[in-house]
Amino acid sequence: xKEVEQDPxxxxxxxxxxxxxxxxxxxxxxQYFMWYRQYSRKxxxxxxxxxSSGNKEDGRFTAQVDKSSKYISLFIRDxxxxxxxxxxxxxxxRNSGYSTLTFGKGTMLLVSP
Amino acid sequence: xxxxxxxPSWVICKSGTSVKIECRSLDFQxxxxxxxxxxxxxxxxxxxxxxxxxxxxxxxxVEKDKFLINHASLxxxxxxxxxxxxxDSSFYICSAPWTGVHEQYFxxxxxxxxx
Numbered sequence: 175x176k177e178v179e180q181d182p183x184x185x186x187x188x189x190x191x192x193x194x195x196x197x198x199x200x201x202x203x204x205q206y207f208m209w210y211r212q213y214s215r216k217x218x219x220x221x222x223x224x225x226s227s228g229n230k231e232d233g234r235f236t237a238q239v240d241k242s243s244k245y246i247s248l249f250i251r252d253x254x255x256x257x258x259x260x261x262x263x264x265x266x267x268r269n270s271g272y273s274t275l276t277f278g279k280g281t282m283l284l285v286s287p
Numbered sequence: 288x289x290x291x292x293x294x295p296s297w298v299i300c301k302s303g304t305s306v307k308i309e310c311r312s313l314d315f316q317x318x319x320x321x322x323x324x325x326x327x328x329x330x331x332x333x334x335x336x337x338x339x340x341x342x343x344x345x346x347x348x349v350e351k352d353k354f355l356i357n358h359a360s361l362x363x364x365x366x367x368x369x370x371x372x373x374x375d376s377s378f379y380i381c382s383a384p385w386t387g388v389h390e391q392y393f394x395x396x397x398x399x400x401x402x
Contacts, residue, residue, distance in 0.1 A: 178330075182328065206387075206388070206389035208389055210393075215378075215396070215398065216395055216396060217291075217293070217380045217382075217393035217394050217395045217396045218331070218380070218393045219393070220390065220391070220392060220393075223389045223390060225389070262330065262331070264331075266388050266389055268387070268388070268389075272319075272321070272333070272336050272344075272388055273333065273346060275333060275388055277330040277331045278330055279328070279329060279330040280328075280330065
């Protein structure tokens, strides 16, 4: 079992839809959970991070972490064509150092006008 | 957020030559920077951690003699791919943590093509 699993998609939705992107993981020691957006041929852009369980909201984006299920989600409200990109989740165990930083493969999102 | 730049954005080189990629933190100092490699439709793979004023820490399976890292100042880290081969062709991305690893900012990436 891979440490971080993420459906590669593509996920196609119409403009204005609510998008749900998810990752599952196996390492219960992960404490930080991050979401990045990556446009084609560009470096990833940090959207938000969450520490431990709970929700965090930033504009149209909401991140949720359920540590008991080892499951994290990113919700995008009122999706826009400019949201079309690959979304990467990432996780990190601060107690074990940099090498524990693990990325998912990313989910490609396509928002059609 | 913080800004990290990379240069060049795209480079083509011949097999056997060396290529240097620069990573700069533009508006903050970074004692640590990270170098990643990304193949198409694959996740980011951490290659090494670059430490200002000391040796880099390489991940398992990464050849330190092939991927030379130098972190000479608080705003600049360089990755040199020595004796490049076609299998080294990839997208190389650097990043620098701001408040911590959970909040790191990535450069725009460098696409290396070895012919």
